[in-house]
Structures are given as C-alpha cells and as structure tokens.
Amino acid sequence: MKYYSTNKKTPEVGLQEAVVKGLAPDNGLFMPEKIKQLPQSFYDNIGNMSFQEIAYVVADAFFGEDIEPEILKDIVNDTLSFDTPLVHVNDNIYSLELFHGPTLAFKDVGGRFMARLLGYFIRKQGQKDVKVLVATSGDTGSAVANGFLGVEGIHVYVLYPKGKVSNIQECQFTTLGQNITAIEVDGTFDDCQALVKAAFLDEKLNNQLNLTSANSINVARFLPQAFYYFNAYAQLVRQEKADNIVFSVPSGNFGNITAGLIAKRMGLPVKRFIAANNSNDIFYEYLQTGKYNPRPSVQTIANAMDVGNPSNFARILDLYNNSVDEIRKDISAEWYNDDKIKQIVKNTFEDTGYLLDPHGACGYQALKDGLSADETGIFLETAHPAKFLETVESIIGHSVDIPDKLKEFMKGRKQSISMNNSFAEFKDFLLN
Numbered sequence: 001m002k003y004y005s006t007n008k009k010t011p012e013v014g015l016q017e018a019v020v021k022g023l024a025p026d027n028g029l030f031m032p033e034k035i036k037q038l039p040q041s042f043y044d045n046i047g048n049m050s051f052q053e054i055a056y057v058v059a060d061a062f063f064g065e066d067i068e069p070e071i072l073k074d075i076v077n078d079t080l081s082f083d084t085p086l087v088h089v090n091d092n093i094y095s096l097e098l099f100h101g102p103t104l105a106f107k108d109v110g111g112r113f114m115a116r117l118l119g120y121f122i123r124k125q126g127q128k129d130v131k132v133l134v135a136t137s138g139d140t141g142s143a144v145a146n147g148f149l150g151v152e153g154i155h156v157y158v159l160y161p162k163g164k165v166s167n168i169q170e171c172q173f174t175t176l177g178q179n180i181t182a183i184e185v186d187g188t189f190d191d192c193q194a195l196v197k198a199a200f201l202d203e204k205l206n207n208q209l210n211l212t213s214a215n216s217i218n219v220a221r222f223l224p225q226a227f228y229y230f231n232a233y234a235q236l237v238r239q240e241k242a243d244n245i246v247f248s249v250p251s252g253n254f255g256n257i258t259a260g261l262i263a264k265r266m267g268l269p270v271k272r273f274i275a276a277n278n279s280n281d282i283f284y285e286y287l288q289t290g291k292y293n294p295r296p297s298v299q300t301i302a303n304a305m306d307v308g309n310p311s312n313f314a315r316i317l318d319l320y321n322n323s324v325d326e327i328r329k330d331i332s333a334e335w336y337n338d339d340k341i342k343q344i345v346k347n348t349f350e351d352t353g354y355l356l357d358p359h360g361a362c363g364y365q366a367l368k369d370g371l372s373a374d375e376t377g378i379f380l381e382t383a384h385p386a387k388f389l390e391t392v393e394s395i396i397g398h399s400v401d402i403p404d405k406l407k408e409f410m411k412g413r414k415q416s417i418s419m420n421n422s423f424a425e426f427k428d429f430l431l432n
C-alpha cells in the first residue's frame, strides 16, 4: 500500500517509510491511498468474532500488502492484550472503555501497535540506534514509552509540558529509565509538538540521526485506532442495539476521531460522529464559521485535549475534500469548560454511579445534549479516571480506587531533563 502526503507535494511512499518518517517531507500527514470497504460477510459475522479477530481483518486491509499474515497476526494479538468493553451508562448511552491497557488510556492501542511494527522493520533492516521522538499532552508519552520499553535499537524521547500533565501521567514516562528519556519542556504541549516537527524538518538532524515520530500523526499509531470502533459495533450487534450509532469522541489532536471516520469509510454502519472538546474549541468554531483559526491552547482539567492546532485536522480535510459542508454531514462538535466538566463528572457519578474521567465527561455530555431517541450513543472513555486522581477526587468529594497497574508506576523515581522551548537547545541535545 502506498501512502500520500495530505500536502500532496511529495511522492507517495511505502508503509515502512511512512512509519519511520512519521511526517511527510512537505510537512503533510501520510494517508493510505486506499481505504478498503470490508465485505458484507464480515459485517454479517462480526457479532461472532473476538476483538483480536476483528482487528486482524481491519489491520489486513491496511497492512496486509506489506506484512506477512503470521507476523501481522502476532502484532495485532500482542497489541490487544486487553479488551475494550462497552458498558451501559444510562438511557441509550454506552461507554466504550478504552482504558484497560497497561497505561490506562486509549493510546495504548496505537502506541503498542506502532512499537511492534517499528521493531519489526528495524530488525528486518538491521538498523541500530533509532530515535523515536514523541510530544505528549499526558497520555501519549506513557503509551509510547511503555510500548517501546526495552526494545533493542530504539531510544524514545518523550517531550512534555512542564507542570501541565497530572502527577500520575508524569510517573508513567519519567520513571522507566532504560531506553526512555523524558524531557520536561518549559512551555505548552503545542511547543512540544512544534519541537518535534522542527526536528523532522531539520536537514542536519535527519542526515545524522535516524529519527522517527510516534505521535498520532504516525500512520502506525493512527490507523489501529479504528480497531475498537469495529469492536464497539460488534458488542452492540450482540445486544441487538446496533442501529443509528453515534460516536462521541473526546478530541484533542483529532487522531482518535479520524480513525473512526476511516472505519466509517470501510463500511462500518455509523450514523454520525460528535467531536467533544474542552475550552479549546477550535474545531467547534470551524464548523460554525467554516474558518479554521488555530490558536494557542489553554490549560484545562481535560489536559490531554489541550490542543490549539490539531494535527489531524489536515487528515479530516483530506477525507472530505476540503469541504466544510461535507464534514458537517458526518461530524458535529460540542465543547465544555472546566466548571461544566466538573459538574458533568459529579452529576453523572451521583445519578448513575459511573465515574467519568474529565475527557470522557465531554464525550458523555455531548451525547446527553444531542442524542435523539432512535439513536444509540457511544462515547469513548479515553482514560481511567484515576489517571486524573486529584481532579476527580476533589470533584466527587471522596477517594478513588487506584488500579494496581497505576500504583506500580507511582513507586518509581522520576527522572527528566529540563529544557526551554527553543529548538536550538533541543537540537543540540539530540546531536550530543
């Protein structure tokens, strides 16, 4: 399969190059040249299939031309060592719990898949000393770092905004050691992302180093996120509730929702999508006005969505031929400020017993606000509430159980390198 750049100013590349490069040389994002419609027989039988079986069919549609079936099967099975259960919350609203992986956020799926795929390519090429750069607003860093931990020939650099990730999130990528280095940037997530992008566009760095990116811009992270949309559908089929499905996706960089849009293109029967945002309402504004005005992100309690210039917006434009009217047919948007998010978490917990995290809360409320009686709403519960412990505990007024997996991370010693947000310093650091 070939991958083209959304900027269309560079030639198409193969899977390996798309994965290793991350970002296209013209600063665009890679897109698969074909989005295959899956056969009706697959949809007819999906209710009888396991998550791993479903995911393999989806993975095969993208990666089957480039990776041997047995290897791809192993990568899929190994990635999905956990389930994504659909849990009924109330009325016609369900939570797709994506937090049962090792770092308790949905990014484990893409992070683990990408780590395994890149490991395979590196072994195949006999490459050494590959540097993976990843900017994180909180959860990417841990998913990627844990996915790559101990993988030979790869060193991961996690850039995160100082003081803007939760204590537990920080523990998950600063305590690992080995081939993982955490870099604490005096700036915002957008600054971290800009540093990573600048590194890929820097000729000297690219000539001297083997750089690759693990942000949601990478196709090996982004496409596997389609797996669980299909798995959610299969679970609704089993409950005979699979008509008029609406997915509400807490969105920051818009990688997760874009994977859902791709699933729809593959024939997944989804009626529509909602992009649920915090106060960083750039996409909401775009749908209202037809104008895309990126701006610096503001800090919120749903910090993994504090993004002022969502990378994957370019992919959405590409999928819909730059037509805001076409986009509006499939996607609407909602946004909630911190006070509202707190109120949602508190009320939902009191009314239903279901504890939302601040990101999932936006997704849930967007369904509460906009779902009609004949629709079935699924919001993506993108992280476990205990990842935002202080915030969630102060909202509901009592303590939250911390899963054992999370407790383990909290025992480690934090280690990170401090940096300002200038590219010169970062470049120097990488070169030395």
Ligand SMILES: *Cc1c(COP(=O)(O)O)cnc(C)c1O
Pocket (backbone or CB within 6 Å): 105, 106, 107, 138, 139, 140, 216, 250, 251, 252, 253, 254, 255, 256, 257, 304, 305, 359, 360, 382, 383
């Ligand atoms: C990363 C993240 C998001 C945003 O996902 P995007 O793919 O960047 O839109 C939402 N919630 C949580 C918990 C996250 O970690």
